Amino acid sequence: MVKNATTTIDNAVGTQRVKRGMAEQLKNGVIMDVVTPEQARIAEDAGAVAVMALERVPADIRKDGGVVRMSDPDMIDGIVSAVSIPVMAKARIGHFVEAQVLESLGVDFVDESEVLTPADEANHIDKWAFTVPFVCGATNLGEALRRIAEGAAMIRSKGEAGTGNVVEATRHMRAIRTDIKRLSTLDEAELFGAAKELRAPHDLVAEVARAGRLPVPLFSAGGVATPADAALMRQLGAESVFVGSGIFKSGDPAKRADSIVQATLHYEDPSVIARVSRGLGDAMVGINVDDLSEAERYAGRGW
Amino acid sequence: MTPPTIGVLALQGDTAEHRAVLDGLGARTAEVLAPEHLDTVDALVLPGGESTTMGKLAVRYGLVEPLRARIAAGMPAFGTCAGMILLSDRVVGAAADQTTVGGIDMTVRRNAFGRQTESFETCVAVDGIGEQPFDAVFIRAPWVDSVGPEASVLGRLPAEDGPGRIIAVRQGGLMATSFHPELTGDARVHRLFVDIAKGHS
Numbered sequence: 001m002v003k004n005a006t007t008t009i010d011n012a013v014g015t016q017r018v019k020r021g022m023a024e025q026l027k028n029g030v031i032m033d034v035v036t037p038e039q040a041r042i043a044e045d046a047g048a049v050a051v052m053a054l055e056r057v058p059a060d061i062r063k064d065g066g067v068v069r070m071s072d073p074d075m076i077d078g079i080v081s082a083v084s085i086p087v088m089a090k091a092r093i094g095h096f097v098e099a100q101v102l103e104s105l106g107v108d109f110v111d112e113s114e115v116l117t118p119a120d121e122a123n124h125i126d127k128w129a130f131t132v133p134f135v136c137g138a139t140n141l142g143e144a145l146r147r148i149a150e151g152a153a154m155i156r157s158k159g160e161a162g163t164g165n166v167v168e169a170t171r172h173m174r175a176i177r178t179d180i181k182r183l184s185t186l187d188e189a190e191l192f193g194a195a196k197e198l199r200a201p202h203d204l205v206a207e208v209a210r211a212g213r214l215p216v217p218l219f220s221a222g223g224v225a226t227p228a229d230a231a232l233m234r235q236l237g238a239e240s241v242f243v244g245s246g247i248f249k250s251g252d253p254a255k256r257a258d259s260i261v262q263a264t265l266h267y268e269d270p271s272v273i274a275r276v277s278r279g280l281g282d283a284m285v286g287i288n289v290d291d292l293s294e295a296e297r298y299a300g301r302g303w
Numbered sequence: 304m305t306p307p308t309i310g311v312l313a314l315q316g317d318t319a320e321h322r323a324v325l326d327g328l329g330a331r332t333a334e335v336l337a338p339e340h341l342d343t344v345d346a347l348v349l350p351g352g353e354s355t356t357m358g359k360l361a362v363r364y365g366l367v368e369p370l371r372a373r374i375a376a377g378m379p380a381f382g383t384c385a386g387m388i389l390l391s392d393r394v395v396g397a398a399a400d401q402t403t404v405g406g407i408d409m410t411v412r413r414n415a416f417g418r419q420t421e422s423f424e425t426c427v428a429v430d431g432i433g434e435q436p437f438d439a440v441f442i443r444a445p446w447v448d449s450v451g452p453e454a455s456v457l458g459r460l461p462a463e464d465g466p467g468r469i470i471a472v473r474q475g476g477l478m479a480t481s482f483h484p485e486l487t488g489d490a491r492v493h494r495l496f497v498d499i500a501k502g503h504s
Contacts, residue, residue: 011441015423017486024486132419132420
């Protein structure tokens with residue numbers, strides 16, 4: 001029941017359609033990590049479709065180390081009141097109480113994120129239990145479908161956050177796309193075997209085989225630093241792009257944010273990507289993923 | 304008569320869902336990203352998404368004035384959610400410097416129902432699509448505070464006391480809904496618009 005002025009109506013909140021529908025509205029856009037209200041306003045001015053409110057961008061999380069948790073509610077409130085576009089925030093994998101807190105703060109989307117330190121080594125959050133929609137990372141189709149079975153309304157590639165290196169995001173987008181293509185070649189009997197192999201529910205596997213796509217929007221995240229990186233993710237099948245450290249760790253964040261928005265929209269037009277890539281100043285320095293030890297890799301968190 | 308080509312504004316949002324519904328109705332569709340694309344379409348759908356983002360991109364790509372000119376010249380247009388905001392003459396709760404195209408004599412309240420946790424679905428009656436109620440999905444949706452003499456109300460939210468909030472409006476060839484008819488698989492609202500675009504309704 002929702003009361004609004006003169007009306008009292010039976011409204012169904014938090015349904016699958018309302019959650020997935022919210023994800024659909026964010027398509028064809030850029031979601032930017034921000035750590036202050038001022039950065040949130042720069043992102044909004046550049047045409048971001050949403051911001052991700054967090055205390056430290058992944059590049060700084062890598063540098064500082066330690067246990068990484070949900071952000072301070074005061075910090076999230078500050079960003080929620082600074083902009084009119086949707087605000088997302090991160091909860092630790094399996095930490096359903098952090099997710100409850102974020103929902104109570106009125107964030108529009110919760111990212112159950114491998115960038116934070118996992119709180120449960122066996123279980124992700126039961127996302128059906130929430131009114132707020134969730135996005136989860138995935139490295140392949142089986143992982144994506146397990147998250148959708150738990151109630152995720154959006155999937156993003158994990159990539160390797162905070163590296164400024166797009167190689168892992170490319171790997172994950174290609175893996176998801178290849179797995180989907182393979183499913184569409186299988187017959188009904190083979191889909192049972194595929195479900196077992198993917199460790200995913202058969203009904204979801206059959207749905208993907210029929211539709212040739214995930215039942216929720218597929219976005220990309222993890223290592224996008226340049227307009228061309230964003231367009232690469234779009235051409236590999238991402239419907240929108242998350243940019244974490246890539247914008248506010250660069251020389252001219254406002255200009256880079258604006259350029260990445262334009263390249264995401266005109267991802268099939270190299271002349272636009274060339275134009276917006278000129279004179280952007282320094283990109284974030286970046287890390288070679290091969291230089292990271294297993295423990296330093298976030299993509300292996302979650303399963 | 305050749306069927307009209309219906310453009311879908313593709314600056315941001317769920318363009319693909321609108322195209323899928325229109326394709327299902329046998330309409331010809333095209334993406335509109337630049338002013339020259341407007342020359343090839345007979346009618347236009349403005350989809351859901353983020354109205355501030357779409358407004359900013361419309362300004363950047365020089366689409367605002369050409370859109371206003373086409374609408375003033377009588378091009379049928381249909382806006383859903385963010386698209387409703389873009390088609391409204393007056394916006395309450397707009398972001399600073401928010402740009403709209405205008406066309407419908409109404410005052411729209413942005414994010415009127417609240418944030419995403421207040422987003423909902425419910426059944427509404429809409430004039431012109433038959434008796435059967437329409438399952439309407441509202442996502443961080445606007446509502447219409449009031450319509451001027453030029454516009455007429457097509458639908459309201461059900462209410463126990465007095466008239467409910469206005470959530471569907473028409474003014475000649477222009478139509479707007481607070482909700483997302485592209486998300487539910489029920490094509491009746493789009494069929495009404497296609498009929499308008501053909502000059503049949």
